Structure formats: structure tokens, C-alpha cells
Amino acid sequence: MTQPLKAKLVAMLELVYPELDCDFLSEQLLTTMGLEPDQAPPPAHQNNWDESDVVLITYADTVQRADEKPLQTLHRFLGDCLSDSVSSVHILPFFPYSSDDGFSVMDYLAVNESHGNWEDIERIARDYKLMADLVINHMSARSRWFENFRKRIDPGKDYFFEGNPRDDLSAVVRPRTSPLLTPVQTDDGERYVWCTFSEDQVDLNFANPKVLIEFTAIIRHYLERGIIMFRLDAVAFLWKEPGTPCIHLQQTHELIKILRLLIEHHSPDAVVITETNVPNRENLTYFGNANEAHEIYNFSLPPLLINTLVTGDCKHLKTWLMSMPPAQMGTTYLNFIASHDGIGMRPTDGLLTEEEKQRLINTMDSFGGKVSYRRTPDGRDQPYEINIALYDALQGTAESGRDHWQLQRFVCAHTVMLALEGIPAFYIHSLLATENDHERVKHTGRLRSINRSQWQLDELEQKLADPLSHHSKAFRELKRLIAIRRKQPAFHPNATQFTLHLGLQLFGFWRQSMRRDQSIFCIHNISNEVQQVALSDINLIGTDQWQDLISGMTIDDLSGSITLKPYQSVWLSNLDVTV
Known part of the structure; x- marks a missing residue:
């Protein structure tokens, strides 16, 4: 007999909050989500996807047009150029923000006015499966919640995770080289807040169940606006305990299960996706037992495939593929080879030797790429990601440098991705074969800007209409391959x-x-x-x-x-x- 929703939720909450009244907390969560305690579960192991599913990843303002809000321009571009190619659209954070191109959110319930409004989001959601980021690990230091934290009032007073400089934090896994703790002056004195990514991105405190309730309300708001795919950004760092690595802790996994339980009971066709840029074995744990993430990003694929194509040797790619377990029904991989971030190097741990990693870094450097670093627990700086546009990453080989096979190598990479088990996801700048944007790096001072160009729609349409343009050649061939893929039952994500x-x-x-x-x-x-x-x-x-x-x-x-x-x-x- 199926366990009632409330009973299942209480059991999960007790693993995270053993000292709290989890019966009362479960009632708060169910009420916030608009669910009944005995609501029937969705079908088990249900695949909310098939071979026709293809994802586009884009910023709201990547494609722009004079006198038009970018979300409207994006919708126009999708309808004119991609309606027959993509089924899902991942719009990277479109909320008011203070830094990191949207990932330092100031207000989760508002659309950035410079991008458009909720009606623009809903129009896109009516035509495509819409994915949005749930930037769940941290929030802007300029948000209302954090201002309330400084003033020591609610909501926000206890919403952010505090640390003590005297604690042993040597084991904490870091994705950045910036200080972990940031001193903040509040109305009752100086406090140290935990900042995994930057001092403008202050980590939220999920040990306070009020934060979980707040995010449940945020999720319901997104569902009611037509969003049915939730990308849990940087979720691996969610739960903190000084003296531990503060990554992949069991409470983090349980919180993902709780969010999935609430989401799928509200909307059985909704999907939870975890964004965990970590070594492959760690990444796989976010499937749980088909009760955690519906989809996980296949983070080892981009560096391994690029390494394969610039070395002309598929040994490591083949070894990795043989080690990948088939995803259970109701779960699948999200395959990508480029994104708004760089090419992650941590997912190559245990897959490439240190010499092979350095050779890949050197090759990407010779093709105009840059390297971002992270701080290890022993204080060393290690390569974290390579920042480069995919089209330029494949302009030659490690042995001979640039050559005339760039376009063919670029198409080959996507042909591999399209055929692999899982759902293919195209970053818009890869679909358009956009090159390195060094000017944008100079303008922003951020290495990731090299692959975050912005197109004027008129110029883009001219490039795509020019049969001699490499943008046009790549775009037309990738669309052709997508059209073939979408008709093949053998390319079902779980085949x-x-x-x-x-x-x-x-x-x-x-x-x-x-x-x-x-x-x-x-x-x-x-x-x-x-x-x-x-x-x-x-x-x-x-x-x-x-x-x-x-x-x-x-x-x-x-x-x-x-x-x-x-x-x-x-x-x-x-x-x-x-x-």
C-alpha cells in the first residue's frame, strides 16, 4: 500500500530536522504547496521525456532587438528559428540580481524589468517546456532578506549561514579562491557569513526550516507561472557543518528528495535537475534511488569529449562511457558540451592524469581560452574550469595547433552528444558557433564572459542567412542532425x-x-x-x-x-x- 504523502514527508523531514516537530513542519510545507496530506503520488518511474526532447540553454538577453524587451525577442527568435528543433528552454536567472550575471539573486519572485515581466515568461512556457534556475544555495548581499539580516529582523534574521573564524574549516571544499567567511556589520555587532562563491553571494541557512518553507513558496509560484523544470543551482553545497567538507552531506540529499516529493505531487510532469560540477562518482549520487534528481548534468562529458577531439584519442571517453550506469526509468542524464560556465576540470578527476589535464589546459590556452581556479583544503590553487567558447575550443589539435577542420570537429562533437543516452542540451552560443568574446572579458573583468556574448537580432539573422558564414553552416547542420535525432526511438533518453x-x-x-x-x-x-x-x-x-x-x-x-x-x-x- 502506498504511504500517504504526509507520512512520507514527515519521515524525510525527521532525517534533516530530528530536533523539530516534523509533523507540524510537514503541515506547513503541504499548506504552502497547496497539497493534501493524503494526495496520491504520481506514477512511479515515469519518463517525462522521449527522443524528441532537446533543450536550449540561454540567458534572457542573449538575443536583443531595439525597442523590445529581451524576453520578447527571445520568444520571437525561438519561434522563427528553433520551434522545430527544441522542446525545452532553460532561461538562465531572469530575476533582479547584483552580480554573477544573474546568479546573485535579489528577489526570487520578480522578473528583471530590463528583461521583461512574468507575462513574457508565461508566453514562452506555453510554447516550450520551461526550465528555470532555483538559485538555492545563496542569495545576493543586496537582497531584502540580507538587509533584514543586518537589521536583525524577520524575514531574513536567521536566513543566512554564519561561521566562526575559530572553527576548523580546513576540510571545506571550495569552488573559488575567495575567502569563505565574510565579516558583516549588523545592528547587534559583527557577524561572519558563509560565502561559498563570493562575498556578494551569501549562503542560505537551511538548518532554519523557515528557509525551506520560503523556497517551497517560491517553487509553487514558479509552477503557477508555467515553469516545470527546476535546475537546482550549486545544490551540492546546501548543508554546512564545520569540520566536514560541507559538500554532498546527507541532509543535502534529503532536502532534494523533499523538494522533489512536493514538486511532483503538485505537478506530475515537473522535473528536478541537479547542477553539481563535481567528479563523476559524486555526481551520480544525485540520482538517489530514482527518488532524488530526475536528471543530472553529465559534467564529465564536456572535458572528456573536447580532450578526445583535440588529441584524436578516445581511450578515456570510451573508458568513462563503459563505466556509466544506465539511468533507471524516471531518471536520465542531461548531456551538454558547453554552457554559460566554463569547461569544468573537477569532473575529470580520476579520468584524466594531471599531465593530460595540463595538456588540455595548454591547448585551450593556445586557442584563446582562460583558466579559473579554486582553493583546495590544503591552501593550493587548482584549475577549476577552462573559459572558452566551444567553437574556438575545437579549432585545432593539441599536437598541431589550428587547422582547417574546425567546423567538422565542432559538428562531430555535437553528433556524439545527440546520440548518447540522455537528453541533449545546446548552449545557444554553441548552436550559433559564437567565437571567444575577449572584448566582453575586458569590459566585465570576468573570465566567464568569454562565452556570454550578446547578439543583436538583425546581425544574427544576417549571419544565419549568409551561406558562407560559419555560423550559418554550423546552425543549419546542427538543426538537420537534431531533426534526424528526434524521429528515432533508439535515441530515447532511456534506450x-x-x-x-x-x-x-x-x-x-x-x-x-x-x-x-x-x-x-x-x-x-x-x-x-x-x-x-x-x-x-x-x-x-x-x-x-x-x-x-x-x-x-x-x-x-x-x-x-x-x-x-x-x-x-x-x-x-x-x-x-x-x-
Whole structure:
């Protein structure tokens, strides 16, 4: 018999707040979310996605037009250019903010007036599955809550996590080199607040259940505005205990489960996504037992795939892929190879050697990239991420430098991503093949700005209409590949996947639809040399007809071979399924 919602919630809350009256707290949360104590759960292991799902990641103001709010311009661009290509749109923080391009939120319940308003958000949500950031770990030092913290009044007085400089904080895992504790003058004296990311981003105190109630109300507001995908930003750092690493603590996992329970009972089609830029084994824990995140970002994919393409060697990518467990039904991977942030280096821990990491960093540096650092518990500064536009990251090889295969290498990277188990997510600047924006870095003084350009819509439309522009070539080819992918049952995010062993210059894997009526052999030449693929090595079934979905080439002789040009990919499919 299914456990009633309230009883399940109380059991979860007691693991986080053992000293509190969790029966009363559960009633507060259910009332805040508008739920009944005995409300029926959604179907277990339900996939709220299929092979047609493709995500676009963008800032609200990446595409701009004179005399029009950016959210309206974004909606126009989506409708004109991407309505047949993407099913979901992740609009990065569109709230009033004080720093970090939106991730230092001043008001969770307002839309930044310079971007538009809630009606603009709702219009986009009617046409696409809309993902929004729940910036849950920290809030702006210029927010009303933090001003109230300084004044020692509610709401806000006890909403932020305080530390003591005398505490042993040596084990705390840091993503930055800035001081962890920031002194703040309040109306009752100096206090030290915990700042995982910057002094303008003050960590919230979830040990105070009022903060959990506040975020439950925020989530309900988003759901009522049409947002059904929740990206839990920097959630790994949520719970703090001095003397511990203050990352991945069990209370953090339990809080994610609590939020998922509330969200999916309110809206069964809603999805929780955890953003945890950490080593691969740690990242996988956020699936829980199919009761935590519905989706996790596949953070090891970007550095491993880029390393593969600039070295012409897929050994590490193949080893990693073989180690990845199939996601349970009701969960899946969110695959991406570029984002508004840099290429994370922590997800390569245990996957690349220190020498290989340094070679990748040196190669990206030669292509115009920059490196951001983090402070380790022993006080050393270690590379945290490489800041570079994906198109420029793939302009050559580690051995020979820049070459003429940039566009082909760039398309190959996305062809791999589109075919892998999981849901593909395109950062808008990768879809548009935007280059490094060094001028924006000079203007903002922030390395991440190198991959956060802004386009004027008129200029962008001209670039995309010019058949000789690399922007147009990349955009048209990626849209073509997306259109193919969205029709293949074997590319369902939860369809079977097995790794193929075809040497170091050919990266391959096999996908099979859940009904077992379609197989696709995905083979990618990740080198700058021509490669031969013996068809006998991939065991095509002789009674089926086979065709490359990308080129349209049919396979007539299964004892023969196919030739792949540098960075060429093939998706060999049987013809039982209409393409």
C-alpha cells in the first residue's frame, strides 16, 4: 500500500530536522504547496521525456532587438528559428540580481524589468517546456532578506549561514579562491557569513526550516507561472557543518528528495535537475534511488569529449562511457558540451592524469581560452574550469595547433552528444558557433564572459542567412542532425546503450529502442585522418537493411567496410523504423 504523502514527508523531514516537530513542519510545507496530506503520488518511474526532447540553454538577453524587451525577442527568435528543433528552454536567472550575471539573486519572485515581466515568461512556457534556475544555495548581499539580516529582523534574521573564524574549516571544499567567511556589520555587532562563491553571494541557512518553507513558496509560484523544470543551482553545497567538507552531506540529499516529493505531487510532469560540477562518482549520487534528481548534468562529458577531439584519442571517453550506469526509468542524464560556465576540470578527476589535464589546459590556452581556479583544503590553487567558447575550443589539435577542420570537429562533437543516452542540451552560443568574446572579458573583468556574448537580432539573422558564414553552416547542420535525432526511438533518453571497441580513433556505441525494433550504430571518426570501419566489427544483422541516417548512404555489402573522413560520423540504422 502506498504511504500517504504526509507520512512520507514527515519521515524525510525527521532525517534533516530530528530536533523539530516534523509533523507540524510537514503541515506547513503541504499548506504552502497547496497539497493534501493524503494526495496520491504520481506514477512511479515515469519518463517525462522521449527522443524528441532537446533543450536550449540561454540567458534572457542573449538575443536583443531595439525597442523590445529581451524576453520578447527571445520568444520571437525561438519561434522563427528553433520551434522545430527544441522542446525545452532553460532561461538562465531572469530575476533582479547584483552580480554573477544573474546568479546573485535579489528577489526570487520578480522578473528583471530590463528583461521583461512574468507575462513574457508565461508566453514562452506555453510554447516550450520551461526550465528555470532555483538559485538555492545563496542569495545576493543586496537582497531584502540580507538587509533584514543586518537589521536583525524577520524575514531574513536567521536566513543566512554564519561561521566562526575559530572553527576548523580546513576540510571545506571550495569552488573559488575567495575567502569563505565574510565579516558583516549588523545592528547587534559583527557577524561572519558563509560565502561559498563570493562575498556578494551569501549562503542560505537551511538548518532554519523557515528557509525551506520560503523556497517551497517560491517553487509553487514558479509552477503557477508555467515553469516545470527546476535546475537546482550549486545544490551540492546546501548543508554546512564545520569540520566536514560541507559538500554532498546527507541532509543535502534529503532536502532534494523533499523538494522533489512536493514538486511532483503538485505537478506530475515537473522535473528536478541537479547542477553539481563535481567528479563523476559524486555526481551520480544525485540520482538517489530514482527518488532524488530526475536528471543530472553529465559534467564529465564536456572535458572528456573536447580532450578526445583535440588529441584524436578516445581511450578515456570510451573508458568513462563503459563505466556509466544506465539511468533507471524516471531518471536520465542531461548531456551538454558547453554552457554559460566554463569547461569544468573537477569532473575529470580520476579520468584524466594531471599531465593530460595540463595538456588540455595548454591547448585551450593556445586557442584563446582562460583558466579559473579554486582553493583546495590544503591552501593550493587548482584549475577549476577552462573559459572558452566551444567553437574556438575545437579549432585545432593539441599536437598541431589550428587547422582547417574546425567546423567538422565542432559538428562531430555535437553528433556524439545527440546520440548518447540522455537528453541533449545546446548552449545557444554553441548552436550559433559564437567565437571567444575577449572584448566582453575586458569590459566585465570576468573570465566567464568569454562565452556570454550578446547578439543583436538583425546581425544574427544576417549571419544565419549568409551561406558562407560559419555560423550559418554550423546552425543549419546542427538543426538537420537534431531533426534526424528526434524521429528515432533508439535515441530515447532511456534506450539501451553499449560501447563499441573500434580502436582509439573511432568512438562508437550502439543504441537500441525500448521496443527493440530499431538499432543504431553510432560511429565517429574523432581524428584528423581518414579511417576505415570494417562492418564485420560492428555485427550488423544480415536480415535487416541498413542505412546511414546522416548521409542517406545504404549498406549493401555487410562483409565490406565504410570510409570515414576526418571527424565524420555515421548513424547506421536498420530500416524497420520510418525516418
